[in-house]
Amino acid sequence: MAYTIALAGKGGTGKTSIAGIVVRFLVEKRKKSVLAVDADSNSCLNEALGVTLHATIGQLREESLDTIRSGSDRPGGMSMEQLFDYQVQQSIIEARGFDLIVMGRPEGPGCYCAANNIIRKYTDKLSETYPYVVIDNEAGMEHLSRRTTNKINLLLIISDPTVRGIQTARRIDALVDELKLDIDRRILIINRVSGSEGKELTSLAESYGLNVGGVVPSDEIIFNYDLQGKPIFELPEDSKALKAVYAIVNSIGIP
Numbered sequence: 491m492a493y494t495i496a497l498a499g500k501g502g503t504g505k506t507s508i509a510g511i512v513v514r515f516l517v518e519k520r521k522k523s524v525l526a527v528d529a530d531s532n533s534c535l536n537e538a539l540g541v542t543l544h545a546t547i548g549q550l551r552e553e554s555l556d557t558i559r560s561g562s563d564r565p566g567g568m569s570m571e572q573l574f575d576y577q578v579q580q581s582i583i584e585a586r587g588f589d590l591i592v593m594g595r596p597e598g599p600g601c602y603c604a605a606n607n608i609i610r611k612y613t614d615k616l617s618e619t620y621p622y623v624v625i626d627n628e629a630g631m632e633h634l635s636r637r638t639t640n641k642i643n644l645l646l647i648i649s650d651p652t653v654r655g656i657q658t659a660r661r662i663d664a665l666v667d668e669l670k671l672d673i674d675r676r677i678l679i680i681n682r683v684s685g686s687e688g689k690e691l692t693s694l695a696e697s698y699g700l701n702v703g704g705v706v707p708s709d710e711i712i713f714n715y716d717l718q719g720k721p722i723f724e725l726p727e728d729s730k731a732l733k734a735v736y737a738i739v740n741s742i743g744i745p
Contacts, residue, residue, distance in 0.1 A: 492525065492617035493745060494625065494641065496673075499648035500658040501629035504681045506530070507712060508648055509626040510538035510722040511735040517587035519740070522621040524588040529609050530628040533592045536583065540721025545581035546594020547609055550574065578612055591616070642673040644742065646703070649691075651683045656691055660698045677703040679738060681731075684708040704738040706731050 495512060499505045509526070516524045528535035536543040551574075583590040593609045617623045625642075647662050649655035659678050666673055678700045680691050688705040695702050709731035715722060725732045 492620045492623040493643050494617065494623040495644045495646060495744075496625040496627055496642045497646045497648060498627050498662050499629065500650075500655060503629075503648045503650045503655060504706075504712075505629070505648040506535055506538050506626050507722045507731070508646070508679065508681060508706070508735055509535060509624055511725070511732055512646070512739055513539060513588050513624050514723050514725075514732075515736055515739050516622045516624070516744075519736075520622065520744070521587075524622045524624060525613075525616055525620040526588050526590045527609065527613050527623060527625040528590065528592040528594075529613075529625050531593060532628070533594050535626045536590060536592060537719070538722040539585065539588070539590060540723045541583050541585045541590055543592060544583065545577075546592045547578065547581070547612075548594035550577045550581060553577070582616075589620075642671070643675065644744065645673045645676045647676060647678045647700075649678060649680050649695075651680055651687050651691055651705075653691070653694065655680075656695050656698070656700075659695065659700060663698075663700055675701075675742075677701055677738075677742060679703050679735075680705045682706065682708045703742060704734065706734040706738070 497505050497509050497512075513524050513526050516522065526535060526539060531548070533543065533546060578591075581591065583592075591609070591612065613623060613625065645666070647659045649659045656678075663676055663678075666676060678695055680688060680695070680702065683691075683705045684707070692702050692705065707730045709729055711725060711729045712722065712731050714720075715725065727733075
């Protein structure tokens with residue numbers, strides 16, 4: 491089974507950027523294949539990783555439902571489940587050292603739970619063939635309350651450098667306990683720190699019982715990459731954020 495890393499946090503914390511750096515770390519330093527999973531309905535992990543998105547689970551589900559409604563013939567007489575399995579396999583984006591699967595935004599109303607459950611099913615299924623899985627979850631806590639994240643070895647809770655961000659991280663940590671989720675370790679990362687606030691926020695987080703893995707400095711290079719639409723996966727080695735995330739992930743002791 492794969493070693494699974496999931497990321498959570500409120501919106502605007504830079505969670506997806508850190509997810510992209512974590513994928514790069516595993517590819518570069520562990521030199522094993524990674525399955526990256528964009529479980530956010532507002533898909534953008536592919537942009538952070540620098541790959542082109544050609545299909546999402548949400549789109550495939552809508553197409554499958556349309557096939558059922560229209561009574562169209564299925565290729566090779568496949569069952570609906572077989573056809574969907576085939577489509578999901580075809581939707582996997584293959585890249586440099588990692589593959590990516592994306593939930594996307596379903597068109598039909600009320601489809602998010604179904605798409606999330608499909609992502610969970612296929613993440614579990616595909617994880618049997620990858621040493622590492624990195625899941626970029628949607629912002630907030632709903633994905634946890636819906637139990638759309640299964641067995642996790644490491645949960646990285648990402649906060650921005652604000653008291654509100656730390657309080658959200660505290661609620662996420664408490665929800666894990668409340669729901670008795672199967673998560674081995676929880677680590678808080680405080681992102682985009684620009685001054686001395688990192689020490690104060692670390693102390694606050696620790697007073698809440700959170701395990702702080704470290705802080706990531708605000709990085710002008712990331713700002714410029716975002717401005718120009720460049721993938722975070724291609725950050726130069728002198729990027730302050732890249733070096734900080736590498737140091738944190740390395741200190742965690744991922745096997």
